[in-house]
Amino acid sequence: MTDALIHAIDTRRAALIGLAQDLIRIPTLNPPGRNYREICDYLSTRLIAQGWTVELIRATGAPGDSDAYPRWNMVARMDSGRPGDCVHFNSHHDVVVVGHGWTRDPFGGVLDGDRIYGRGACDMKGGLAASLIAAEAFLATTPGWRGSIEISATADEESGGYGGVAYLAERGHFSPDRVQHVIIPEPLHKDRICLGHRGVWWAEVETHGRIAHGSMPFLGDSAIRHMGAVLEEIEDHLYPLLESRTTAMPVVPPQARQSSLNINSIHGGEAEPPEGSTALPAPCVADRCRIVLDRRFLIEEAVDEVKAEMRAVLDRVQERRPTFRYTIRDLFEVQPVMTDRDAPVVRSTAAAIERVLGQVADYVVSPGTYDQKHIDRIGRLKNCIAYGPGLLHLAHQPDEWVGVQDMADSSKVMALVLHDLLG
Ligand SMILES: [Zn+2]
Numbered sequence: 162m163t164d165a166l167i168h169a170i171d172t173r174r175a176a177l178i179g180l181a182q183d184l185i186r187i188p189t190l191n192p193p194g195r196n197y198r199e200i201c202d203y204l205s206t207r208l209i210a211q212g213w214t215v216e217l218i219r220a221t222g223a224p225g226d227s228d229a230y231p232r233w234n235m236v237a238r239m240d241s242g243r244p245g246d247c248v249h250f251n252s253h254h255d256v257v258v259v260g261h262g263w264t265r266d267p268f269g270g271v272l273d274g275d276r277i278y279g280r281g282a283c284d285m286k287g288g289l290a291a292s293l294i295a296a297e298a299f300l301a302t303t304p305g306w307r308g309s310i311e312i313s314a315t316a317d318e319e320s321g322g323y324g325g326v327a328y329l330a331e332r333g334h335f336s337p338d339r340v341q342h343v344i345i346p347e348p349l350h351k352d353r354i355c356l357g358h359r360g361v362w363w364a365e366v367e368t369h370g371r372i373a374h375g376s377m378p379f380l381g382d383s384a385i386r387h388m389g390a391v392l393e394e395i396e397d398h399l400y401p402l403l404e405s406r407t408t409a410m411p412v413v414p415p416q417a418r419q420s421s422l423n424i425n426s427i428h429g430g431e432a433e434p435p436e437g438s439t440a441l442p443a444p445c446v447a448d449r450c451r452i453v454l455d456r457r458f459l460i461e462e463a464v465d466e467v468k469a470e471m472r473a474v475l476d477r478v479q480e481r482r483p484t485f486r487y488t489i490r491d492l493f494e495v496q497p498v499m500t501d502r503d504a505p506v507v508r509s510t511a512a513a514i515e516r517v518l519g520q521v522a523d524y525v526v527s528p529g530t531y532d533q534k535h536i537d538r539i540g541r542l543k544n545c546i547a548y549g550p551g552l553l554h555l556a557h558q559p560d561e562w563v564g565v566q567d568m569a570d571s572s573k574v575m576a577l578v579l580h581d582l583l584g
Contacts, residue, residue, distance in 0.1 A: 245308025288346025
């Protein structure tokens, strides 16, 4: 029974390659959000011809949406007419900027040996192609299947997903009464099941001082020196504390298996003259200094504790420095998520990996977030994983590529999951 399904994917190898190439050749660059309508039209033409019901949804009013760069999304649904679960494959269709260092045409979709090159090849048009072929092979070989299948191609994952999955989730597209299983074919490698991601908190910390002439700094109060004391406190006390924490989250790479803190930027004092200008900078004591913090946290940590810990750092500095004043402002936060290993979509995918690859699946967690955050928080759907072909470290790099054999193998895994859950 499943032999026919696996064979159906082998016979579609050329179609799989052609589909991935076609998708790569539509440059859906984000920013600014180019050709979103074109890629949705391309996919919907293919799916409508096979009998899928397709909705094109523009995320009107979402960040980045404009008439010049409309945020288009596509959701396709195939209903068996028989009761059963719905399995949803969600891929983002946007790709990041090309950047420097390419030796291949980033939008050529060139096949060389086992590799297809291009921006978005692994992140994640290869995964999108693999999920489509999986669904097509399943439908062709499984008469009498139950439930429904959905395939979505969504906007703006690379810029937070607010014009994509978040927009759809807010409108009920991922509510548990409509969708029961979600697979996001991000490039996590074909033998790995990604259960979720760490949490994020971005904040801006500003120290306040008093401006004075630079020749008489004793008349002022330097916000930069205050910030220096903050950085020292972080260095001496917060970093060792974060590094001492352990987690049950199997984050890869293993160095990310702890809390982390990046100081994204620092700005203090008067603005400097523009580059190339011959003007001298202003001779002033800095009356303010700002840093932006990027704190990644674990499922064992509550976001309120994470924030309180940073305020405690600032309060300790205040105890030592009588004129120290600060403000702290939240910029962005995402809760950590980790799907249970016993969730139906996890067990089904693990069994399929063993069948196709002859090895036990690896369970991983991503150091950074992706669209699962919206499905979890807004959609309230917990039965969700990322699983797809490609190597994560190639994403966003020059000469990005996806392996044809990897795409075919992960397509087989996805087809077997459909067979298990809907067959
Ligand atoms: Zn991606």
